[in-house]
Amino acid sequence: MRWHRPAGNPRNNSTLNSMEFHVEKKDSRTDARAGVVVTERGRIETPVFMPVGTQGTVKTLSPRELVEIGAQVILANTYHLYLRPGHELVRELGGLHSFMSWPGPILTDSGGFQVFSLSDLRVVRKEGVVFRSHLDGSEHFISPELAIEIQRALDSDMVMVLDQCVGYPVDHPLARQSVENTLEWAGRCKSAWESSDPPGARALFGIVQGSTYEDLRKRCTQELVDIGFDGYAIGGLSVGEPKSATFEMTALSTGLLPEGRPRYLMGVGFPRDIIRAVSLGVDMFDCVMPTRNARNGTLFTSRGKLVVKNVEFAKDLRPIDEDCDCYTCRNFSRAYLRHLFQAGELLAPRLATLHSLRFFLRMMADMRRSILHGQFSEWSAEFLARYDAGPQ
């Protein structure tokens, strides 16, 4: 018996021909917008934060806990699942949703970012990229066509094109070359996408690259729009550049992207950065920070970060966040969480992850509500004032 259903009024509509996106309300003072993505596997209310389930599991949590905290869509990593357990195996076992028992929508990245951040060797050719596995050193080649094939095998609902990521800083010629590869690969991904024939409606996203160069970002955005995708991701940011550049590049893209397609800022980020990006018209986010920090004992709260291992919490009977409705905050004290971390107990990263993800998801839901009610700026100011006040 698979008892669980994703939150957010899932819609099982086998007649859906393609992913839909509707903007429900636009903020009058910023470019923030509240919308709905409709997929065959459920509705996603935007702006949305997608918990990261790199290896086919959001670390420490069960799918029913994800439903409980309000997750509507999760992200999985093509690079990791391709290497282990292998996309062919996942396909043979019925696809990723069935494999991990998550019936809601899944977005998969293309592996582009991981090839550049995790693998030992990488050689970028026009045809694709050669890399060595971070697991066993074996050599692999990913082409745009293979990136699509892998994601089709996983049966992802939202598929990313293969892109070429570069670090920061990078000189203009190299950044331009990466944009040209990214654009060529995006075109090939779209062709591969259209010639494959999956059941139901899935969506293909293009990815904007171009480092911090306005001309390259502009060109990349426009040419992707010319190719035409179901959604658009803004990639290659949050890699060390100044925050001002992150948001300038984001605004440049959102200003050129079609209103009627969802926009996804990859790998962002802190609550403040998410709020800023929403104000620039971004709809979708992912980041490992809430989950990774939680496993190390740093939790996000309505009053900023709380390092629960600190000795000051040894006798603190208050919950992690007095404003939070999660299972952790309803049942356990800071003192108990600290004890679990001190004792190296596995329940510690579990309870911490549950809380921090719930904090992010509730923040997104509150933000969305504020947009619908025409109160986004007021909500943001209030949220950030409390957040900056620091732990009680």
Next chain:
Amino acid sequence: MRWHRPAGNPRNNSTLNSMEFHVEKKDSRTDARAGVVVTERGRIETPVFMPVGTQGTVKTLSPRELVEIGAQVILANTYHLYLRPGHELVRELGGLHSFMSWPGPILTDSGGFQVFSLSDLRVVRKEGVVFRSHLDGSEHFISPELAIEIQRALDSDMVMVLDQCVGYPVDHPLARQSVENTLEWAGRCKSAWESSDPPGARALFGIVQGSTYEDLRKRCTQELVDIGFDGYAIGGLSVGEPKSATFEMTALSTGLLPEGRPRYLMGVGFPRDIIRAVSLGVDMFDCVMPTRNARNGTLFTSRGKLVVKNVEFAKDLRPIDEDCDCYTCRNFSRAYLRHLFQAGELLAPRLATLHSLRFFLRMMADMRRSILHGQFSEWSAEFLARYDAGPQ
């Protein structure tokens, strides 16, 4: 909001003067019995298996999962909690139940076994035992009186006397000395118990020692009964002696113990051993094996052990145990569990622990039902035949 309640029709009876135990049905062909322990914090249906929550958490699981799988009582370790976070801290924070958010009954051991199995240095004196912490090498002294004080501070429902454990084999003079210390300490524990005045009804258990010597086991059992306890534990077994000796010593004690008190065989064990001990009149069990093995990828099933990491399960879409009703078996395949273990994901030990504990708890519930229906021998034979058949 603390939403959860332990399973098994908890009874909150603040007028209960002492723990109650009723034998509901005795088997006609063996000494097996089905009974009920009534504590202020809930009813416990026996025979019962108590999940081990050494450091104030049953490793990897949340209290609500323990309720879901049918745990009625859990065990916590005095030695560990005394050293970290410290019993005074737990007392100050409202006791162990509130600290760990488990409202049902808790049994605590006295620390005797851990002092002998975990600590570096130990000097047994007539007054008590000196040992070094396995955490930081600090020196500690535990007396019978302190063992009671610690368990009172934790607010345990079922408290164990301090006993002296010995290894196997051990010569008769040393075994006799350990019995004499155990008996003297048991008397001092009872005095300390009676002079302390906790709220409500808690229970004190004596512990039978005597290695594999019949005369010592007999003497220890009889003298403990003369002192008089609310329940009796059989300790110092499953430490390397032949199985035949384990059960001879167990039968010797259960034959001498009063019918109207619960009997607890410490640290046992495998399904087959539990069934055998139940047939000898034992009511209560604990063992780290289901949880520890699960964390390493070895799971208990109705058809014996299953090593889920094995490559043979890489494409196996069946649940761990097709006869099991746990969350893990209802939602995940062997192939997925194997992937989680291969990938080092924390969800792996969680899902495995949930299953193996549910297997033990369901086995106990089925066994109890068979006793109530006069079918214990038939049930045992059938259970063991299937168990020995091996995984499908």
